[in-house]
Amino acid sequence: MAAPTSIAFIGGGNMAASLIGGLSDAGWTPGQVMVAEPDAERRRDLSDRFGVRTTADNSEAVQGAETVVLAVKPQILGTVAEALGPDLRGQTPLVISIAAGIPLAKLRGWLGTDGPLVRVMPNTPALVGAGVSALYADDDVSEQHRLTAQAIMQAAGEVVWVAKEAHMDIVTAVSGSGPAYFFLILEALEEAAVAEGLDRETARTLAVHTAGGAAALARDTGEPSAVLRSRVTSPGGTTARGLEALERGGLRTALMDAVAAAANRSRELGS
Ligand SMILES: NC(=O)C1=CN([C@@H]2O[C@H](COP(=O)(O)OP(=O)(O)OC[C@H]3O[C@@H](n4cnc5c(N)ncnc54)[C@H](O)[C@@H]3O)[C@@H](O)[C@H]2O)C=CC1
Numbered sequence: 001m002a003a004p005t006s007i008a009f010i011g012g013g014n015m016a017a018s019l020i021g022g023l024s025d026a027g028w029t030p031g032q033v034m035v036a037e038p039d040a041e042r043r044r045d046l047s048d049r050f051g052v053r054t055t056a057d058n059s060e061a062v063q064g065a066e067t068v069v070l071a072v073k074p075q076i077l078g079t080v081a082e083a084l085g086p087d088l089r090g091q092t093p094l095v096i097s098i099a100a101g102i103p104l105a106k107l108r109g110w111l112g113t114d115g116p117l118v119r120v121m122p123n124t125p126a127l128v129g130a131g132v133s134a135l136y137a138d139d140d141v142s143e144q145h146r147l148t149a150q151a152i153m154q155a156a157g158e159v160v161w162v163a164k165e166a167h168m169d170i171v172t173a174v175s176g177s178g179p180a181y182f183f184l185i186l187e188a189l190e191e192a193a194v195a196e197g198l199d200r201e202t203a204r205t206l207a208v209h210t211a212g213g214a215a216a217l218a219r220d221t222g223e224p225s226a227v228l229r230s231r232v233t234s235p236g237g238t239t240a241r242g243l244e245a246l247e248r249g250g251l252r253t254a255l256m257d258a259v260a261a262a263a264n265r266s267r268e269l270g271s
């Protein structure tokens with residue numbers, strides 16, 4: 001069961017669309033995917049973009065599904081899962097929750113099933129196959145179900161397993177929310193380039209390719225970030241001046257604060 005033949009998404013918002021985009025680029029056929037989404041415009045958008053089947057009815061979506069991905073906001077997951085529970089009893093599909101903060105024990109209580117549950121924290125670069133997801137499952141989840149969850153998330157990018165559920169709050173703060181931190185840096189870098197006199201298109205090309213290039217270099221060489229940074233930084237040169245300004249401005253501390261704040265919010269959502 002490494003690649004399920006049918007997968008149902010409950011909630012067809014930003015993260016579900018990113019995952020469906022990744023699955024579709026990885027060769028999954030649209031007929032394998034069903035999305036339950038109350039918003040008619042979003043349903044139309046999903047079927048236009050990816051050719052997937054859609055419905056407004058969560059119960060209908062899970063009928064016969066081998067895997068169910070819960071992709072609604074954490075704040076409504078309880079209501080959605082409690083309503084869906086009776087539909088899942090008896091067919092016990094693999095249920096994957098991507099909701100920030102919500103512990104598996106809480107989800108299991110809402111669903112009222114004893115079927116396999118895997119908690120996943122993906123991120124939106126999944127849309128272009130460049131996501132990274134962290135997965136967690138309790139010990140009683142079989143190797144087969146773990147491999148199925150892993151195969152789905154690998155269609156959207158890299159996969160890591162974490163050993164403790166508490167780590168999912170940290171993962172959420174680092175890689176779940178992380179794309180937004182980098183987008184903020186991109187926005188600021190573009191603004192700065194424009195303020196210094198470049199046109200917007202040139203500014204964007206330089207900012208985006210610099211970010212992508214730095215990430216590719218770190219990934220492909222495996223060298224520590226500090227070593228890669230030192231290779232850019234000629235003594236007495238331009239980078240040293242730029243980095244001094246960043247350290248003075250507190251970028252490092254700000255990122256540490258951001259991760260701590262986001263992880264705390266994840267814990268709050270789960271409590
Ligand atoms: N956006 C992101 O970058 C990430 C989001 N997540 C998680 O993914 C989940 C979804 O987040 P987003 O996609 O950002 O939110 P979103 O608001 O874009 O999507 C949620 C979707 O659920 C639909 N919905 C509302 N009530 C529903 C119901 N009763 N039944 C079925 N669908 C319903 C909404 O119409 C909406 O389209 C959240 O739990 C979030 O924590 C996880 C990782 C990253």
Ligand SMILES: O=C(O)[C@@H]1CCC=N1
Pocket residue numbers: 100172176177
């Ligand atoms: O902002 C959020 O709560 C979700 C979870 C991680 C990314 N987006």
